[in-house]
C-alpha cells in the first residue's frame with residue numbers, strides 16, 4: 001500500500017480544539033501532515049496542539065474575522081511554508097423556533113450569528129486559504145489545493161428549531177459547486193461533507209436516553225458516527241483528485257423525520 005498522500009502537506013483545520021475538527025487535525029498529523037489548528041482563544045486548542053507534537057501549531061482565531069484569518073494564513077506560511085488543504089469544522093448551533101407562543105419571534109441577532117459563524121466564517125477561510133495557496137507555483141497537471149467544508153444533514157432534513165442552523169448549512173451546500181467552478185482555474189478543489197449524528201462533545205452532553213433515541217434513528221450502523229470516520233472522509237477527499245464540487249453525506253443512511 002502506498003504512503004498517505006497527506007504526508008508533507010500543510011493543512012489549516014478550523015474548530016480543531018474539539019469534536020470533528022480535533023479528530024481531523026489528529027489524523028492529518030498522524031499521517032504526516034503539518035497542521036495549523038484554529039479555534040477560539042477561549043478553546044482548548046493549545047492543549048490539543050501540545051499533545052500532537054511539533055508538526056502542528058495552535059493559532060487562535062475567530063473564523064468570522066478577516067484579521068484573525070489573515071493571521072492564520074501568515075502562520076501557515078511562516079511556520080510551514082504555505083498551504084495545501086483547508087478544512088472548515090468551526091461551527092455553532094442553536095435550537096430556537098421561528099415563533100414561540102410565549103417567547104415571541106426568533107431573535108434576529110441569534111439567526112444572524114449562526115449564519116455569520118457557519119456560512120460567512122467558512123467562506124472567509126476558503127477565500128483567504130485560496131490566496132495563500134495561489135502563492136505556490138503549480139505544474140500543469142498538478143493540483144494546488146483542496147478546500148473542505150462541513151455542512152450537516154440538517155441542510156436537507158432540518159428539525160424544529162433548526163431554521164438558523166439549517167439555513168447556514170444549506171448555504172454551505174449551495175456554495176460548494178459555484179466555488180469549485182470559481183476555483184477550477186486555480187487548480188483548487190472544493191468539497192463539502194454533510195455529517196449525520198456524530199459522537200462529539202456536542203452530543204456527549206445529552207442524557208443517555210436521548211443518545212439512545214438518536215442512535216435508534218440511524219438505519220445502519222445503528223450508532224453515532226465516530227469523529228475519526230469524519231476525519232477519514234476528509235483524508236479520502238484529499239487523496240481522490242477526481243472528487244470536486246460535491247457534497248457527501250456521511251450518516252449511516254439517516255434521513256431525519258419531523
Ligand SMILES: NC(=O)c1ccc[n+]([C@@H]2O[C@H](COP(=O)([O-])OP(=O)(O)OC[C@H]3O[C@@H](n4cnc5c(N)ncnc54)[C@H](O)[C@@H]3O)[C@@H](O)[C@H]2O)c1
Pocket residue numbers: 014015016017018019020021038039040043061062063064089090091092093117121150151152153194195196197198199200201202203
Ligand atoms: N457532531 C455532529 O453530530 C455534527 C453533525 C453535523 C454537522 N456538524 C458540524 O460539524 C462541525 C463540527 O462540529 P462538532 O460536533 O465537532 O462541534 P464542537 O462544538 O465539538 O466543535 C466546534 C468547534 O468550533 C469552534 N468554534 C465555534 N465558533 C468559532 C469561531 N467563530 N471561530 C473559530 N472557532 C469556532 C468551537 O470553539 C469548537 O471547538 C460544525 O460545523 C457542526 O455544525 C456536527
